[in-house]
Amino acid sequence: MTCYTLGAWKNINKIKIENIQKHLNLWYEKNHRKLPWRETNNPYYIWISEVMLQQTRVDTVIPYFLNFINKFPNIESLAYAHEEEVLKMWEGLGYYSRAKNLHRGAKVIVEDFNGNMPDTLEEIKKIPGIGPYTAGAILSIAYGKRAAAVDGNVMRVFSRLFYIKEDIAESKTRKEMEKIGGHVVSPQNPSFFNQGLMELGALICTPTSPKCIACPLFLECSAKSLGVQETLPIKKKKPKVKTVEVEMAIVYKKKKLLIMKRSTQGLLANLWAVPATERELNFENGKSIRLELEENYGMKVTEGKFQFEKKHIFTHLKWKMKIYFFKLIEESPIDDPEIKWILHDEIEKYVFPTAFMKILKEIESIKADEVCKL
Ligand code: SF4
Structure with a gap:
């Protein structure tokens, strides 16, 4: 079983990639949770939900998401709102810079993109607060583009699936994981593939006690075949708070x-x-x-x-x-x-x-x- 080091991701076997794409997309189609932002390809809803979900649990996000889109149903209404109103809708969710960036981002979209969320990586990256993960999520889920969306959950899945023993707290590891994401994302259905990885990380390939027996990628997983899944990912401890x-x-x-x-x-x-x-x-x-x-x-x-x-x-x-x-x-x-x-x-x-x-x-x-x- 291969242990992939950074930069060696291009060697991942083509058949293994195709199997992962096929099994993950099928599993996602049948098993995903029906969340309010999943039953749509509206880029604005996907943007809001992905930003809210950063550092916050799904159960907590649901009522905030519904109230937010009820109050600001589209990009224009968010752009023209007063910052105080936006922060009020965010109250209790924490990490307020996310709300401020969403507000600034909506203004940029209205001013520079005629109120439409851009559909290319080059343009979407110009919007304040949209980093590689959110950009990939919007491009793949809303527009069906073949883009990677790699967050902490996805890095955990990749570490195990491809037996990568690099420290995921390092930015160079994240960058390489994004390249892996771009390499393996399904060309047929990048939306299901990326959402499938997110859902797998949240429900099956959990930080502790991954439920490998229920995993659609069981047969393709390098860490599982070696019995080392619980030792991955490698993440060095954060400095004491x-x-x-x-x-x-x-x-x-x-x-x-x-x-x-x-x-x-x-x-x-x-x-x-x-x-x-x-x-x-x-x-x-x-x-x-x-x-x-x-x-x-x-x-x-x-x-x-x-x-x-x-x-x-x-x-x-x-x-x-x-x-x-x-x-x-x-x-x-x-x-x-x-x-x-x-x-x-x-x-x-x-x-x-x-x-x-x-x-x-x-x-x-x-x-x-x-x-x-x-
Ligand atoms: S087999 Fe286990 S370790 Fe491997 S991806 Fe699935 S849940 Fe994660």
């Missing part, structure tokens, strides 16, 4: 809560939040954010009262959030539309990232009247 403490201020003026838009740069850019400051671990009790409110916004507040602690994990970072309640004593007049005092009932009008929504949900149970007794 850094933990930072974040001090958050829940500040009340009578029954109104202070919210402000985060900076236009950095983590959770341009989204609404309560005042928050990243601190080195073991910072002093509630003092820092209080000083920041005074120095940066001219707000004098009471001593902070520690309420509770919560965690939130981003891809590269863990937030240990410490929540303090404050009551406003005095403020300088500020004319800034990105700083607001709102009632609890108004929270849902604004887009808060998941980390902050967790906090706001928790404090909803605490009445502002009680806080005012601080």
Whole structure:
């Protein structure tokens, strides 16, 4: 049984490739899940679904996808929407740069491509946020073009199918896997082939305990024939996620809560939040954010009262959030539309990232009247 090294993919046996194409396409046709974005070749729907599915489970995506296309049924409606509306439809899904890129991408399609999703690799790559995987998915599923769509699931299947022992965390491995994808994709039905690989990775060739007995590619699989399927793919461990403490201020003026838009740069850019400051671990009790409110916004507040602690994990970072309640004593007049005092009932009008929504949900149970007794 051959173990393919990078660059040697051209040696994959032609009969093996034809068998893979035939068995995978047949299996997909009979066994695929009926998902809302599968029963269409509308490039806009495929684009939205593929972006939503990055880093997010299918079950979570379904209601978001349906609500999103209901609100923005086509590329034009998305392009002409206000960014705040787009982010609202994304609220809770995380990785907000995906929504911002979709919005920017829709504007580019309207301005440069007359509102039509391009159907060539050269043009589609010009759209913000569309990388090789999404481009391949749109070209093959919507337009039936012979293009590779290789994501983490597909790399796992390829590693096992062709017994490739290269580290899939390396970008050179990904690039070679894309070449393998382009080499093996079915010319008869690239849409079924690519979706078949995605579905196989999600349902059968799973990260642990792959269900080889139910796999349509069982007879073609190099790793299975050697009994090494569970040792693949090779993926070197990510560096440890850094933990930072974040001090958050829940500040009340009578029954109104202070919210402000985060900076236009950095983590959770341009989204609404309560005042928050990243601190080195073991910072002093509630003092820092209080000083920041005074120095940066001219707000004098009471001593902070520690309420509770919560965690939130981003891809590269863990937030240990410490929540303090404050009551406003005095403020300088500020004319800034990105700083607001709102009632609890108004929270849902604004887009808060998941980390902050967790906090706001928790404090909803605490009445502002009680806080005012601080
Ligand atoms: S036979 Fe097993 S390891 Fe090979 S592709 Fe199928 S599920 Fe994956």
